[in-house]
Amino acid sequence: MTHTRTTRLERGRSALGPALELVHTGRAPTRAVLTSELGVTRATAGAVAAELEALGLITVDSRPTASAGSQGRPSHRLFLDENGPVVLAAQIHADGYRTALVGLGGRIVATESGCDTIPADPAHVLAEVVASGAGMLERTGRRCLGAALAIPSAVAEPDGEALNPLHLAWPTGAPVRRLFRRALADARIPGVTAGIGFTGNDVNLAALAEHRHGAGRGARDLLCVASGHRGVGGALVLDGRLHSGSSGLALEVGHLTVNPEGAPCHCGSRGCLDVEADPLAFLGAARRAPGPEGSLLRQATDLLREEYDDPSVRAAADLLIDRLGLGIAGLVNILNPDRIILGGLHRELLGADPERLRAVVADRSLWGRSGGVPILPCSLDHNSLVGAAELAWQPVLDDPLVVLEEGAASG
Numbered sequence: 001m002t003h004t005r006t007t008r009l010e011r012g013r014s015a016l017g018p019a020l021e022l023v024h025t026g027r028a029p030t031r032a033v034l035t036s037e038l039g040v041t042r043a044t045a046g047a048v049a050a051e052l053e054a055l056g057l058i059t060v061d062s063r064p065t066a067s068a069g070s071q072g073r074p075s076h077r078l079f080l081d082e083n084g085p086v087v088l089a090a091q092i093h094a095d096g097y098r099t100a101l102v103g104l105g106g107r108i109v110a111t112e113s114g115c116d117t118i119p120a121d122p123a124h125v126l127a128e129v130v131a132s133g134a135g136m137l138e139r140t141g142r143r144c145l146g147a148a149l150a151i152p153s154a155v156a157e158p159d160g161e162a163l164n165p166l167h168l169a170w171p172t173g174a175p176v177r178r179l180f181r182r183a184l185a186d187a188r189i190p191g192v193t194a195g196i197g198f199t200g201n202d203v204n205l206a207a208l209a210e211h212r213h214g215a216g217r218g219a220r221d222l223l224c225v226a227s228g229h230r231g232v233g234g235a236l237v238l239d240g241r242l243h244s245g246s247s248g249l250a251l252e253v254g255h256l257t258v259n260p261e262g263a264p265c266h267c268g269s270r271g272c273l274d275v276e277a278d279p280l281a282f283l284g285a286a287r288r289a290p291g292p293e294g295s296l297l298r299q300a301t302d303l304l305r306e307e308y309d310d311p312s313v314r315a316a317a318d319l320l321i322d323r324l325g326l327g328i329a330g331l332v333n334i335l336n337p338d339r340i341i342l343g344g345l346h347r348e349l350l351g352a353d354p355e356r357l358r359a360v361v362a363d364r365s366l367w368g369r370s371g372g373v374p375i376l377p378c379s380l381d382h383n384s385l386v387g388a389a390e391l392a393w394q395p396v397l398d399d400p401l402v403v404l405e406e407g408a409a410s411g
Helices: 003-011 013-024 031-038 042-054 122-140 176-187 202-213 279-285 296-306 311-335 345-352 354-364 366-371 383-398 402-410
Strands: 058-060 078-080 086-093 096-102 108-114 144-151 197-201 222-227 232-238 241-243 339-344 375-377
Touching: 013 031, 013 042, 013 078, 013 383, 031 042, 042 058, 086 122, 086 383, 096 122, 096 383, 108 122, 108 383, 122 144, 122 176, 144 176, 144 202, 144 383, 176 197, 197 202, 197 383, 202 222, 202 232, 202 241, 202 339, 202 383, 222 311, 222 345, 279 296, 279 311, 296 311, 296 345, 311 339, 311 345, 311 354, 339 345, 345 354, 345 375, 354 375
Parallel strands: 086 144, 144 197, 222 339, 339 375
Antiparallel strands: 058 078, 086 096, 096 108, 222 232, 232 241
């Protein structure tokens, strides 16, 4: 790189990150929109777009054409580079794990799953997860800029400890982030250093992904409630940013009581959403024993989709919808979100009888009744994986020049 270009890059460095985030989240499909959103001149926006293209992060349509009926000079369209770098994302759940290579824009380039039973020692599965990702990188030949992990537990900050991995056999307080970074260091993946291995709660990361790329896009205050393979989690985006509390432990919605005489919960209480509205609870309410193969989430969603006309299945769905609606109504009263999104089994319950769920929320919630808070299904496949990728991409979104700096360091 010449001294002239280096100087130009340093001068425009502050605009590169915001510009890349606008393209990454789909808010700047053209150079004209980028100019408006950044509040800069056309020449500056053009220079910024050119630098992002030189970094291999976006591509710029060199021969723009006007759409039918439009007036004025056509604007250059901006695209994320489909052959650009990726990050390694992984999700661990009660029934196994999934790894993926994810490009900018939340696009999953490659993915694979593994492991039916999660070992009690988290170091074992984390080494397997990283080896899976390293294998995909080798097969695809993609350049990797970071790595992140989603886990079904509250993650305490700043150390990244798993405080309540209730549906895993891990010890409470397992140092998951440190173990993940050690596995990354041992794997020696080019471009990935131990210092850029991130971890987060799976539902928090699902909410982050949906807010940037899915059903939560455009919401200011977004509430996400989701049932994973086991249990129930929640997350909140406030004023456009993920809210995780003072130490990463905010919004443990799984421990809202929705049935005071209900099943004992792992937390010591009874009738929590975690045990009253998850896949195992649905199978039990439908009088179905969990099968020996396949995840509980898949078994529950298949049952709901394929046998909804069965009276016992419909009754179980009604019961869980009522419990879920009660919990959501309490959250609406406290948080006053402008949108609610549901994931996992809850997405399927919403699809089965949307009017019943909305009626329960409206009946129990002042704001639900008067404001008509939209309740929508999550729209992204593997949204916790995409959200983990968002963590890994964040340093690049903050400063795209790390792409050049990492490349120089690895070269």
